[in-house]
Amino acid sequence: MSRRPLASLITLVLALATVTLTGLLNTTAPAAAATAGCGKAPALASGARTIVSGGQNRSYILRVPDGYDRNRPYKLIFAFHWLNGTANDVATGGPAGATWAYYGQQRLSDNSAILVAPQGIDNGWANTGGRDLALVDDLTALIEAGLCVDTSQLFAVGWSYGGAMSYAVACARPTVFRAVAVISGANLSGCSGGTQPVAYLGIHGTHDSVLNISLGRGLRDTFVRNNGCTAQNPPEPPRGSLTHVVTAYTGCRAGYPVRWAAFDGDHTPEPVDGSTGTSGALTWTGGEIWNFFSQLPGTGTSPSASASVSPSTSPSGPAGACSTAYRVVNSWPGGFQAEVTVSNTGPAATSGWQVGWTPPAGQSVAQVWNGSLTGGGGAVTVTNAAYNGSLAPGAGTTFGLLANGAPGTAPALTCTLR
Helix, strand or coil, rough: CCCCCCCCCCCCCCCCCCEEEEECCCCCCCCCCCCCCCCCCCCCCCCEEEEEEEEEEEEEEHHHHHCCCCCEEEEEEECCCCCCCCCHHHHHHHHCCCCHHHEEEEEEEHHCCCEEEEEEEHHCCCCHHHHHHHHHHHHHHHHHHHHHEEEEEEEEEEEEEEEHHHHHHHHHCCCCHHHEEEECCCCCCCCCCCCCEEEEEEEEEECCCCHHHHHHHEEEEEHHHHHCCCCCCCHHHHCCCCHHHHHEEECCCCCEEEEEEEEECCCCCCCCCCCCCCCHHHHHHHHHHHHHHHHCCCCCCCCCCHHCEEEEEECCCCCCCCEEEEEEEEEEEEEEEEEEEECCCCCCCCCCEEEEEEECCCEEEEEECCEEEECCCCCCCEEEEEEECECCCCCEEEEEEEECCCCCCCCEEEEECC
């Protein structure tokens, strides 16, 4: 498995008081909905595939669980390769073998998760102009439309440059991804946003010669702050001990844990305790990642259960052109956080979209991400960002918002495409 070192290194806290999530007690996981792919014959199959994203043909490898059940909402795990690695390396496990496929998550998930390994441009994740985040958005929309996904159970994992991309996902898509695992990462793919909580696992070698552990600590501390955890200097193993130490941060908001695993080793995703070698079969990292992901409860619903619209979810928009869905993600006294999904239901690709609504009395929109806000109280309009306006037929994207006031009944949205 080729792992060449990187040539060079690119060197508001959202405070939630009492958090309440509709339909789930003592956790702030995004509310789940059975996706459009639930209850239908699967529209996607395992294997190497392509998708047009940002006007480019992008490739990815998909792994659908054996015995796929169209009525069961599955976890969706994105696995990002390293610099000069490939999606095929991730999907096959490379020289480490099948036990290490998708960073060990294929074996450990035991057919309870849909897995996707995207291919980076030039075998990396520069994320220039947000193009790689747009790919993640497009793949998410495609997979959710073609397969049954639990929308409260999206995860990302990657090593090195792939870890950087997982961090970028955590920063920019906090209302979409439930948790990320960053192995030996750094801020190389950007951090658009980066002020909202996401469950976060960091893994790093204490004497990493490619991306110094201080870079990994910096990523970790972003989510220590965002998640409201108690700041600390977690213990790390001494040089020569050939061990690892895992610390679970205390004081974190319910549903947003932070865990830090430091190991006595260099730049590798698969260290082995008691050895200077590496092995996908013997490493502890895959199990640590799966345990972290699987501890976070999902709220998957059946297609029949999702047919009725609750006050926190409101589909709207003209059929055959543009549709939207609005859901409350978090709420606290005096405010709340919501997510709006915009879908192209027409026959042609779009270059942009616009969503408008009038907030109920007592509400005002204070902030929007993944879109541009006009107004706040009274009439509100959100238009696409530069990176998420292009939607293929059947594709969708999301934007998030913070609002003042009580969530109440979901507003009636209007949606237009350009």
